[in-house]
Amino acid sequence: EVLLVQSGAEVKRAGETLRISCEVSGYTFKNSWISWVRQMPGKGLEWMGMVYPGDSETRYSPSFEGQVTISADKSIDTAFLQWRSLKASDTAIYYCARGADTYGFWGQGTLVIVSS
Amino acid sequence: EIVMTQSPATLSVSPGERATLSCRASRDIGKNLAWYQQKPGLAPRLLFTGASTRATGVPARFSGSGTGTDFTLTISSLQPEDFATYYCQQYNNWPPRHTFGQGTKLEVK
Numbered sequence: 001e002v003l004l005v006q007s008g009a010e011v012k013r014a015g016e017t018l019r020i021s022c023e024v025s026g027y028t029f030k031n032s033w034i035s036w037v038r039q040m041p042g043k044g045l046e047w048m049g050m051v052y053p054g055d056s057e058t059r060y061s062p063s064f065e066g067q068v069t070i071s072a073d074k075s076i077d078t079a080f081l082q083w084r085s086l087k088a089s090d091t092a093i094y095y096c097a098r099g100a101d102t103y104g105f106w107g108q109g110t111l112v113i114v115s116s
Numbered sequence: 117e118i119v120m121t122q123s124p125a126t127l128s129v130s131p132g133e134r135a136t137l138s139c140r141a142s143r144d145i146g147k148n149l150a151w152y153q154q155k156p157g158l159a160p161r162l163l164f165t166g167a168s169t170r171a172t173g174v175p176a177r178f179s180g181s182g183t184g185t186d187f188t189l190t191i192s193s194l195q196p197e198d199f200a201t202y203y204c205q206q207y208n209n210w211p212p213r214h215t216f217g218q219g220t221k222l223e224v225k
Contacts, residue, residue, distance in 0.1 A: 035214075037160075045152075045160065045203055047214040059212050062117070095159055101207035101214065102150040104171060106159035 002026035004034075004096050004107035011113045012086050019082035020110045022096030029077040030054040033100035036070055036081050039109075040092045050100060051079055088116040118142050118206050122217035128225040129194055137189040137220045139204035144184050148208040151180055151189050154219075155200045163202075164189070191222075199224055 007021040022034060035050040049060035053072035060070070072079045079096055094110050097103035119142040129135045139149065147167040152160035162171045164180040167187055177192045191198055204217040 044219045045154075045205070045216040047205075047212075047216065050212065061213060097159075100212065101148070102162060102165045102205070103152075103160070104162045106161075109159055 002098065002105045004098060004105055006094075006096060006107040006110045009111040009113070011115070014086055014088055014114055014116045016086050016114075017082070017084055018086055018112065019080050020094060020112065022079045022081075022107050024077050024079070024098070027098070029072075030074045032098050034072060034079040035097045035099060035103060036068075036079075037095045037097060037103075038064075038092045039095065048081070048094075052100075053079065086112075086114045088114050090114050117213055118145060118208060118215055120204055120206055120215050120217035122202075122204060122220045124220060125218070126221045126223060128223050130225045131194050131196060133194055133225075135191040135194055135198075135222055137202055137222070139182075139187040139189070139217050141185045141187075141206055141208075145206045145208035147183050148206055149180075149182070149187050150205045150207065152203045152205065153198075153200045154203065160203065194222075198222065 003025045005023050030053045033050045036048040038046045048064040049070045051058045051070045051072045053074045069082045091114050096107040098105040121140045123138045149167045151164040154160040168180040179190045201219045201221045203219045
């Protein structure tokens with residue numbers, strides 16, 4: 001069974017750093033892209049970018065490039081999404097999903113709340 | 117960037133009736149379109165890829181169609197569990213610039 005299990009909710013202050021994770025099981029992690037998708041409160045889905053764990057190649061949406069860093073550690077079958085300096089506007093649910101173009105398997109989501 | 121526009125924003129339909137949801141791309145994306153269903157508090161669920169290929173486990177009452185810039189998701193006879201928000205997503209680009217529509221909320225009339 002393919003599973004993507006994300007780290008728990010986070011409450012942070014603006015300016016802090018944060019890294020959230022997505023641990024996968026049930027398939028060969030290094031062979032499939034992992035994407036990250038943002039959902040701001042009450043809003044729709046936004047594709048942020050993706051990583052190929054096999055060689056750590058990354059691709060970003062122009063809207064998110066430079067704002068976040070996507071990475072993967074194939075030794076622990078885990079992908080990461082990180083921020084160097086959070087903003088209140090980063091408050092959202094963040095989903096990881098398996099795939100480079102369509103997403104058949106999703107994590108449960110990580111709620112990130114950033115206070116100003 | 118390819119902009120995806122869904123209509124209507126909210127659709128009110130009675131159980132047992134047919135629902136038709138639309139998605140339009142700002143330029144030709146061929147059949148590189150996916151549909152997702154999302155219920156409150158849950159991750160999205162993939163319904164269709166390639167505009168009309170049903171994902172595993174998706175009931176036959178769901179159908180997808182379209183090519184180019186205009187796409188449709190049809191639910192032939194609404195069941196209580198079908199009331200949710202539906203998103204279309206294009207994946208026509210490389211390097212990827214995947215974009216979602218803003219969603220259609222399907223609610224009980």
